[in-house]
Amino acid sequence: MIEATHLTKRFGDTIAVDDLSFTVRPGVVTGFLGPNGAGKSTTMRAIAGLIRPTSGTTRVNGAPLARHAAPITELGTLLGPGLAHPGRTARAHLLALAATHGLGSARVDEVLQLTGIEAVARRRVGTFSLGMHQRLGLAAALLGDPQTLMLDEPINGLDPDGIVWVRRFLRTLADEGRTVFLSSHLMSEMAQAADHLIVIGRGRLIVDAPMAEVLAGVGTPRVLVKTPDATRLAAALAAPGVTVTSLASGELEVMGLDAPAIAAIARDRDVLLHELTTRTASLEEAYLSLTDSTLEYAAADPAA
Template sequence: MITAEGLTKRFGDKTAVQDVSFTVKPGSVTGFLGPNGAGKSTTMRMIVGLDRPTSGRATVAGREYRRLRAPLTEVGVLLDAKAVHTGRTARNHLRAMAATHGIPSTRVDEVIDLAGIGSVSRKRAGGFSLGMGQRLGIASALLGDPHTLILDEPVNGLDPEGVRWVRQFVRHAASEGRTVLLSSHLMSEMAQTADHVIVMGRGQVLADAPLEELVRAWTVNTVRVRTPRAADLAAAVGGPSVEIVSTAPDLLDIVGLPAARIGDLAADRGIPLHELTPTTGSLEEAYMALTGDSVEYRTKEIS
């Protein structure tokens, strides 16, 4: 379990993280989301002792990271895949890490195979592509077979097969009872991977909830209806709590009524329906609604 209690981090006059508290429980994948500059990476760095909190405390399994006797065997961390001696081969990099904890060389071979870097394991890390560098970083995080995984943007630069592998791996790790904290900017991938979501914005926690609960709270469900009698159907379903948008002469998007009720009303009046499609909100929509006022670096919309 990872616990953050009132974490605050200031760099001079800038407050990067302010009074952040949350718990990451074992047995599920917790997604860690937020715009650039939201404080996610700083929070992760404080959890593993790379940044000292201005105030507050972070623990893993009840202890501060610096108090862990064998960190690699308890917490697997990927924060910067480029943090590798560029002159070392991937195998030698992992062997050097293993030597600090008495981890056998057979485990080095295991994580090389697991991460899919066997074909480049004897090549210098400085020549790795972004994707191969990420795979080496993941192998490093897995080296001690830790109970807790903290992975910052692990799918960055990976091809579709690699992205799928990371998704399957972290889901499997959670199913074994491990604690998994995973950050990503890929909302579609996070929607398939995470059970629980923590969203940060401008250094503060904006939401901390199960993924499905967060999506329900921050999105609206729409029913798309196609009928040659769109005006008649709109009159039949209209009401103070119903929103109707006509996007084409025969097409309505209806908010505020379930699909079954719309179908019943249409049947009662003999209105033919050519389409009746309920759509639920997405994690991306919920994320945008949550963080709309917390984006520090905003691009101009294309019109």
């Protein structure tokens, strides 16, 4: 569990984080979104105890991180590029980290295996691809078998295989009952990876809600209908408040009626349906409508 309570951080005249309160719960993957400069990294760094808040508090698993006897067993972090020496092997890097926390080589071998880098454990970190670096960073985050994980852009720069691997890996960790908190700029990935969303803009909370609720709250759901009898069905669906559009693919796009209502009308008119698909807004659309007015560096509108 991660809690931020009235968290505020100023850098000179800049308010990076502004009276931010939220709770990140165990058992689900929580995504952290916001435009560039919104204050995500600053928030995560405050939670990790790397910067001191101007005011407000952060807690990890019930207490400020520094109050825990063994922080590494409470919070695992991936915040920016790792600090592994390029001349060191991955295993030596993890062994050194483990030693500073009284952890043995058995745990190092476990996390190497968990993150799928045992085969390259004796290679120098300087020869690693970005994907291997990310896995090594995750291995380091997992060393203390922490209940809570906080990852800043863990899928940045990964190839599709790496992205799918990280997504599944985070899902497994959440299913084990851990708290998983991650930021990402990749909306479609975030939509698949996260169950819950926290969105901030200009350091303030905009949304703290389940992913499904965020997606449902934006735009009008559309239903795509595939039928060999599109003309007849379109005529049957026509009613005030209902918009039926014929798509180039031959499908109908219906707004103003949900899938069960369309199915019932089709049955009454003896129209055969091949497909009926409800489309909600994408996370990208939802995100843009939420953060519209909070972009720190909004592009100038050429029409203005």
